[in-house]
Amino acid sequence: MPKIAKELSAKAVRDLKSPGMYSVGGVPGLKLQIAPSGAKSWLLRVKVGDRRREIGLGGFPGVTLAEAREEARETRAKVRQGIDPVEERRAIRQRLKDEQARRLTFEQAFERVMANDGPSFSESHRKQWRRSVELHALPHIGSMPVDEIQMRHIEELLLADDFWREHNKTARDVRNRIERVLDWATAGGHREGDNPARLRGGLKERLPKLSKLDTAPKHYAALPIDLVPSFMADLRERGGMPARCLEFQILTGVRPNEARGALWSEIDFKAGTWTIPAGRMKAGREHRVALSKEALALLGGLPREPGELVFPGNSRRMIGINSTRTIIGRMHTERAKEQEAAGEEPTGYKDPKAGTIATPHGFxxxxxxxxxxxTSYPVHVIEMALAHSVGDATQAAYARGDLLEKRRQLMDAWGKFCKEGEAAPAVVTPIRAQEG
Structure with missing residues (x-):
């Protein structure tokens, strides 16, 4: 028969000091372990099936002798029932870990998606993602655990303040981005079931049906063609970097942010090109701009401030995002006053269709x-000058060149028109001549 350990009293357990392992009796296999540091802890040695286990029951005196014996009896009872206490504890810890993972909030999930996918976005796309979600999603569901978000929550945020109807393009983007975040959460085990932001078979049946007029994209206010030369003449009279940046943006046909971020290292005066890196382009592709004589002259007349920015603002930082819009607003007000004083209708620099002041992007x-x-330049040359995608994926695969020289002729025509009010003739080579 195995030797039965003497039952120690609580005082005897307290008096044990030397490092080692001591049987305390009362329950077979229950021991007090004393580390060299003097720390004491309870250990139960028990055989589970064919495996010997050493199961920790906590530290002394946090767990008293009586409590350790009671815990040891319950553990041995589980073993008799065929339960492995070690595996049971491991399963409990995993369930707790899974539960904590499932409590991930939407805002935390959004930040994970931005960290994972953000580097693949262009700078402007990344900013659009963050701004739209922060403005329209996080105030409603940002603090909610992702596994608690239901369709009604998405529906409520899309309908708040008539968002779905009044700003449909943005609302659709927000819905799509919420769906993307929740898909990521589902794939990571943070939630289960259908995606509540899914449109087909889900939100589509819950959201108001809109007319084509409601869903039509809202265009940026733009000046009619014939007002551009007089606007440019007025603009050239204005001083300051924002004015020069706006002039350069118009001459090159780029987006406002692309012009604001222009660097001297991107300009090749000899080749007459400006190469915008993929990270600053909306489509995420490098874009070469053919610089007209007017654009090159503008650049040549600029002071070379310390730093890389072509159009630096205060403290040599990028000029403000609204600085060029402010210039147009000021020019509009002054021109409208002049027209009114001359007895004319004070239209200023408005888009007659939109009824609002022209915008930098509208140019x-x-x-x-x-x-x-x-001009008679082909559509694909014009679209390529605007850095738009040309044709479908198959056509794009074969269109390896960027038609730089043809685009240069177009940009020269535009530069001449902006300065003199007349277009240079398009040089179009007949197809038969190309083939011959």
Missing amino acids: RSSFRDFAGER
Whole structure:
């Protein structure tokens, strides 16, 4: 028969000091372990099936002798029932870990998605993602655990303040981004079941049906073609970097943020090009701009401030995002006053269709109208000048070149029009001549 350990009293357990392992009796296999540091802890040695286990029962005196014996009896009872206490504890810890993971909030999940996918976005796309979600999603569901978000929560945020109807394009983007975040959460085991932000078979049946007028994209206010030369003459009279940046943006047909971020290292005066890296382009692809004589002259007349920015603002930082819009607003007000004083209708620099003041981005539309109506350049050359995707994926695969020299002729025509009010003729080589 195995030797039965003497039952120690609580005082005897307290008096044990030397490092080692001591049987305390009362329950077979229950021992007090004393470390060299003097720390005491309870250990139960027991055989589970064919395996010997040493199961920790806590430290002394946090766990008293009586409590250790009671815990040891319960553990041995589980073993008799065929339960492995070690595996049971491991399963409990895993369930707790899983439960904590499932309590991930939507905001935390969003930040994880931005960390994972953000580097693949262009700078402008990344900013759009963050701004739209922070403005329209996080105030409603940001603090909610992802596994508690239901369709009604998404529906409520999309309908709040008539968001779905009044700003449908943005609302659709927000819904899509919420769906993306919740898909990530489901794939990571943070939630289960259907995605509550899914449109088909889900939100589509709950959201108001909108007309084509409601869902039509809202265009940036733009100047009519014939007002561009007088606007540019007015703009050239203005001083300051924001004015020069706006002038350069119009001459090159780029987006406002692309012009604001222009660096001297991207400009090749000899080749007459400006190469914008993929990270600053909306489509995430590098774009070469053919610089017209007017654009090159503008750059040549700029002071070379310390730093890389072509159009530095205060403290040599990038000029403000609204600085060029402010210039247009000021020019509009002054021109409207002049027109009123002359007995004319004070239209200023308004888009007659929109009824609002022209915007920096709207000059891309002015350029597109000019190229389409006042020149005979092919559509794909015009669209490539605007850094738009040309054709479908198959066509794009074969269109390896960027038609730089053809685009240079177009940009020269635009530069001449902006300065003199007339277009240079398009040079179009007949197809038969190309083939011959």
